[in-house]
Amino acid sequence: xxxxxxxxxxxxxxxxxxxxxxxxIEIESAPQPTAAVIWLHGLxxxxxxxxxxxxxxxxxxxxxxxxxxxxxxxxxxxINGGYVMRAWYxxxxxxxxxxxxxxxxxxxQALIEALIADxxxxxxxxxxxxLAGFSQGCAMTLQAGLRHPEKLAGLMCLSGYLPLAGSxxxxxxxxxxxxxxFMAHGTQDPVxxxxxxxxxxxxxxxxxxQVEWQTYPMQHSVCAEEIDDIGRWLARVLSK
Numbered sequence: 001x002x003x004x005x006x007x008x009x010x011x012x013x014x015x016x017x018x019x020x021x022x023x024x025i026e027i028e029s030a031p032q033p034t035a036a037v038i039w040l041h042g043l044x045x046x047x048x049x050x051x052x053x054x055x056x057x058x059x060x061x062x063x064x065x066x067x068x069x070x071x072x073x074x075x076x077x078x079i080n081g082g083y084v085m086r087a088w089y090x091x092x093x094x095x096x097x098x099x100x101x102x103x104x105x106x107x108x109q110a111l112i113e114a115l116i117a118d119x120x121x122x123x124x125x126x127x128x129x130x131l132a133g134f135s136q137g138c139a140m141t142l143q144a145g146l147r148h149p150e151k152l153a154g155l156m157c158l159s160g161y162l163p164l165a166g167s168x169x170x171x172x173x174x175x176x177x178x179x180x181x182f183m184a185h186g187t188q189d190p191v192x193x194x195x196x197x198x199x200x201x202x203x204x205x206x207x208x209x210q211v212e213w214q215t216y217p218m219q220h221s222v223c224a225e226e227i228d229d230i231g232r233w234l235a236r237v238l239s240k
Contacts (some may be wrong), residue, residue, distance in 0.1 A: 022070040028067075029054075034065075039132040041072065044087070056082045062235050078092045079091045088137065096196060102164060108143070109140070116144075120229055130154045130158035138161070146171075148170060153180070153237050154171055156233070159186060161197055169207060177208060182229075184230075190219060
């Protein structure tokens, strides 16, 4: 288990990664990490959002991991009346998919690719990198991870959905056909409704992806049981 005292030793102040031009927070579970988890926040949040959860993960059986928490750019978000906020892409309507911000999705995909490249330049190979995300961050995990030209360790997809689903059959890269995918969702989620997530899961399974699917009795959030499952899943995919 990573304790609060450990975080004080390993978490620097926010820094800007030159390759990605995004402010990031980094936590290392121990010195000289051999794996990385790039964890993307949801709409209106920032890189601090999931930092506390690292304290709750049982990482005792894992080699050292670097957690990277980037902060999305600011932009007007249509569904919120054009209010400028942190977002990976614009959202036009509550159903999320009838009209999608394809330019915004692809622009943020490029930023995530730069984050992956930065970790590789620092000595962590792609097959030891997990992409993770919540809500919009989940959508970006799938958007970037399924198209990445090298095998990744895994895709952790929390309370989100598959964006640009109509293009994924043509655009997904064979390198990640067998990459571990963990999808988790709240049965009472009013933001990304459960059927939307189930539809995303089914599209991926139809394309041959191996999706581990979990639901929890919660809304658009994260619960203790889910955190335990995340810790076990990370230990499994990063032990290979």
